[in-house]
Amino acid sequence: MANLTEIIGGQPYAAAVTNAPVDTSNKLLDFWKGTQAEYDGADSAPLKRTGGALSGAPTGATSLVFTGLNSAAGMGWNIGDTVYVSNSSGYTTRTIAEITAVPSATELTVSIAAYTSAATTGYQIDKYYPETLFLITA
Numbered sequence: 001m002a003n004l005t006e007i008i009g010g011q012p013y014a015a016a017v018t019n020a021p022v023d024t025s026n027k028l029l030d031f032w033k034g035t036q037a038e039y040d041g042a043d044s045a046p047l048k049r050t051g052g053a054l055s056g057a058p059t060g061a062t063s064l065v066f067t068g069l070n071s072a073a074g075m076g077w078n079i080g081d082t083v084y085v086s087n088s089s090g091y092t093t094r095t096i097a098e099i100t101a102v103p104s105a106t107e108l109t110v111s112i113a114a115y116t117s118a119a120t121t122g123y124q125i126d127k128y129y130p131e132t133l134f135l136i137t138a
Contacts, residue, residue, distance in 0.1 A: 033135040047134075049077075049108075050088075052123030060114045064097070066123055069106045077102055077127065083110060088122040 032047075039047050052066035064085070079101065084094040101109035108125060128134075 031133050033137060036136055039136060047127045049125045052125060053121045057118050057120050059116050062114060063111055064115060065109045067107050082128055084126040084128060086124050087117060087119045089119040
């Protein structure tokens, strides 16, 4: 078995903190390895952002504007990227969305399929790269 810190079959490996997420547009599979704290935002390119708020409870909304996110939208939060939206107030099912705007460091706008929730606060946005295998270490 190959060491994941080396290039495997021509595919790059990205480590949390020391490297920003890799550009996956021209690759078949990438590897990301880091701790849960690194995934949660210990570096300049967090893969999870929490504390999101909406101006009102969405009812069948197809566009959501999240404000008050806890970490800056550093590298890896780009228009067109896939994210998953969930809420800590009873709406924990993760729903796929696409980033349509990054108006400020703590704000994201996403396009989502007819989303309904009674919650206006407590949103979490997870960033995933479909072509990346995420390895969370202790």
